[in-house]
Structures are given as C-alpha cells and as structure tokens.
Amino acid sequence: MKYYAIIVAGGSGSRMQSDVAKQFLLLDGKPILMHTLEAFANSELQPELLLVLNIHQHQYWEELCKTHSFTIKHLVIKGGAQRFHSVKNGLKAIKGKGIVAIHDAVRPLLSADLILRSFIAAEEHGNAVAGVQSTDSVRSINPEGKTEALNRENLLMIQTPQTFTVDILRKAYQQPFRNEFTDDASVVEYSGYTIHMIAGNRENIKITYPEDLEIASILKKKASENIKGLELY
C-alpha cells in the first residue's frame, strides 16, 4: 500500500496577526511547519510528503530549509484561495491509489501513534477523522442571538489528520466548493460517505491565535523532556 500525507500550509494566518504566516513562526527554535513534516517523516508508515504552500512563499520556504538544514524529502505544491482548493491541488499531485492523510501544517504536536492509527483505520473503513470530546459546555446561537445549550456528550471537536482512500477523496473533491466545507470530512460526507471517527490527541492543537503558540511551546518542551527521560533508561 502507498501512503501519502498532504500538509496544508497555504493560509495567511490572519487571526495570528504576525509579520510572517503562522506556519513559519518558530516553535522550539524551528518553524512550526518543519515540526509537522518531521512528525510524518518519522512516523511508522513513512508517507510520501506533499506540502501545499502559497506560490509567493515557495522561495521563502526554500531559504528557510537552507537556514535550518532541513533535508526531509517533500514535494512543494501551490496553494489555493481556500483550504478546500489547497487540498484539491495537493490531491492532484497524487497519481495512483493509496491512503492519504490531510493535515493542517499548524498542528505540529500530533503523535506518531495518531498518524499510524489514522492510516490503519482509513485502510479498514475508507476514512478516519480525529476528534476529541469537548471539555467546555457548548451552546448554539441563532442570528437573533438566542442561544441554546447543547448536549456535549453528542459533540466532538474535530482535528486533523483526516485520512481517506485516494479514490474516495478524489471523488469528493470533484464537487464545487461550498461554505460549509470547513474540513475534509465535511467534503467527503457531502459526497455521500459516513465518517469514521478515531480518538485525536488533546495536545494536537491548531495554532490559531498568539496564545496558542505559547501553549504549544510548553507542550513541545514537555514532549521533548519526556523523550529525553525515556532515553535515560
């Protein structure tokens, strides 16, 4: 079986309000995006890596790779206007069959175990989408501002990786874009498939706002200390 990972890094990171797009901000001395690529490169099934980047950032990325001596093999593909179009461009670069994980570049803290489980479950069920239970109470709100409590037992917070057979994802991404398509699971569901959920990682946060980077730094430090600790025994 052939495995692929499409790392989507074509966004501008407007909510982060930083000078450079958030995927290039440093986490533990290295661009966030490099941590994400390393996570997949070091995972058991060794997926082929496809990196989707805004065309105007290709040269900047090349320079960053030189500066950080980053040598992990990956194909760079041009991004699209929305995440949907970036995924679609990544998918076009895959020619044959196989299993493909789609992952946000700005979720660098996912575990090797989650990557492996995601590929295995997608091979068995056709797709596998990571999610965690909400620890907050949740309410819906209508346009008039009226809110209503929701039963959080029935709700999941959706992460990436979202992993699919190439055939299923290809068929789903032939649809025209809709505003409701906030992730790949919604695209695939809209094309008629039932989504198979797997347990995500609580530390697999999406770095969106400045405080998320601070949280990620603490979690990364903790993860590095655990790895060093294990090497001692």
Ligand SMILES: Nc1ccn([C@@H]2O[C@H](COP(=O)(O)OP(=O)(O)OP(=O)(O)O)[C@@H](O)[C@H]2O)c(=O)n1
């Ligand atoms: N046209 C786009 C938009 C988003 N993404 C990627 O999709 C992931 C999740 O999107 P998000 O966190 O919303 O990133 P941005 O769109 O960059 O952030 P913002 O919405 O704050 O502008 C990110 O890794 C982002 O780079 C992408 O590849 N192409």
Ligand SMILES: C[C@](O)(CO)[C@H](O)COP(=O)(O)O
């Ligand atoms: C794909 C995603 O990370 C799943 O939670 C999320 O939908 C991306 O949303 P964003 O608004 O593009 O950050």
